[in-house]
Amino acid sequence: QSALTQPASVSGSPGQSIAISCTGTSSDVGGYNYVSWFQQHPGKAPKLLIFNVNNRPSEVSNRFSGSKSGNTASLTISGLQAEDEADYYCTSYTGGETMVFGGGTKLTVL
């Protein structure tokens, strides 16, 4: 199972909105509505931001939103803040009880 494709890096200024893409195939992202997004700060465990494409845990800011079109999922962060600078990973169900991660995207807040 190949990793999902994410841009290596994205950047934005405080207050702006950015989107991170996550491209897979019809066997993973396109085939199921089980895409999740995680945020990871250096030296910390990942934090769940989005599950089931566009569902947000109650404790996660509504500045984070998810969507999907075909084989590509996206995470949008609005109103960028300095604390959003982190690595972001998508993951998708691939059938047969298996999952796959994207390669990760480093977000820099300028």
Place this chain on the structure above:
Amino acid sequence: QVQLVQSGSALKDPGASVTVSCKTSGYTFTKYPINWVRQAPGQGLEWMGNINTNTGNPTYAQGFTGRFVFSLDTSVRTTYLQITSLKAEDTAVYYCARAVAGTRGFGDFWGQGTLVTVSS
């Protein structure tokens, strides 16, 4: 409150074995599968597989078959990751993460991570 607490860091020789534990509390253990995730130094996250905490049935990702074994002890609400015949490339932080209820997703709660270093 839900907690996943992992065992401490380990330094092992090549060829040795290591067991990482993930002790859970604050929820019904058998209702949520536990996933294992590897992160090599400076690298991304890799899904290793999961274990059904109700049946004990494990599922392994490609690349994590043979030397990697998931197990559990329901009596102490703990799951285990054993890695045998350790290689230098197994050096990584290993995380356990709980499945999210009612979905194929996981990761609403994570362990703190366990650093396994393989070096002579």
